[in-house]
Amino acid sequence: MTAEHAAVVQGEVVAKRRVDALLHGGWAAPQRGAGNCATSHDGAADDQHHAAGHPAERLARAERQRRRWATQVVVIDDLAQRACAERGLEPPAEVAPDRVLAVAETDVADLGSIVAAALAHSPAARLLLAELEGEQEVAEAAVRDYYDRNRDRFLTAEALRRGVDPFGRVSSEDFVPYEQARKGVARELRRAAGRRAFFGWLDRAKAGVVYAAGHEHPGDPAHPDHEHRH
Structure with missing residues (x-):
């Protein structure tokens, strides 16, 4: 993995420029309701936690976490594109890179900030979710x-x-x-069963992903900036 790579998915690299494009397109990690994809703040206790340290270091820490968060969104898009290709599905054209997308707070609460953002960002992820939902049989x-x-x-x-x-x-x-x-x-x-199927697929698909330093999951305890709250 070179300095230009954010991650490796199934032996192929995910370029850092894709993460940069997401960040520079106006994205910001949702502040609450991170759920399983924790990048959220947690009230007074969280404010006290972040108050420690020099302001410049707090800002740098937040930016590092924002990059890790964006990497997860890009990786999910990459995995979803692969899954759609395997199923013979063709996602619609991607959203123009200069368009700022909003993530509904209800989706953040239900899905977690990363998955909610990935579904807003990735036509492939939305198509895959719809396909999985359509496969569910409700007795x-x-x-x-x-x-x-x-x-x-x-x-x-x-x-x-x-x-x-x-x-x-x-x-x-x-x-x-x-x-x-x-x-x-x-x-x-x-719909609920489809979402469970999507999370199950995502857990399996992400198992072999290798992240570059500075692009790990924001809740990964292996790096000093990690935060994982519910």
């Missing part, structure tokens, strides 16, 4: 079980206006019928 029993265990989510508008307690004295008329709710529940369960 009728699972849909019915979800409906029965989450009745509070299926109160009618009228019942909500009356302030009905879904776990108290209610009648069947207070709930959206199962037949009407079924399609939405199945879609939600399929």
Whole structure:
């Protein structure tokens, strides 16, 4: 691995210029909700942790972590492109490099900052996720079980206006019928299963990736800047 490489994926190098392009395109690691891809701040305790040291060193540390974070996003894009090629899928054209993309806070909370950013950045990652979601089969029993265990989510508008307690004295008329709710529940369960499949694929795909010094995962305890909070 040379000084121009950020990582090696399946024997092929990932150029540093791809990481630089992502950083210079206006990306900044989300500040909260890093989840499994921790680059987040953690309230007062985190502020106290970062207060130690010279301001210049704190800034340098943040920039090093930002580069590691961006490397993860680029590597996921590379892995997703390979996975799409193996499946005979052709991702749409990539977003113009000067376009600044936003990552929804809900996605950061649900997926972790790195995966959420990778899905926003990478057409291949989005296509792969959609493909995996489409492969999921949701059993009728699972849909019915979800409906029965989450009745509070299926109160009618009228019942909500009356302030009905879904776990108290209610009648069947207070709930959206199962037949009407079924399609939405199945879609939600399929989406969740697709995301689990995507994370499983990503864990396996990243197992053989080798990172250059300064491009490790931001939560890797092997480097002194690491931070991994939930």
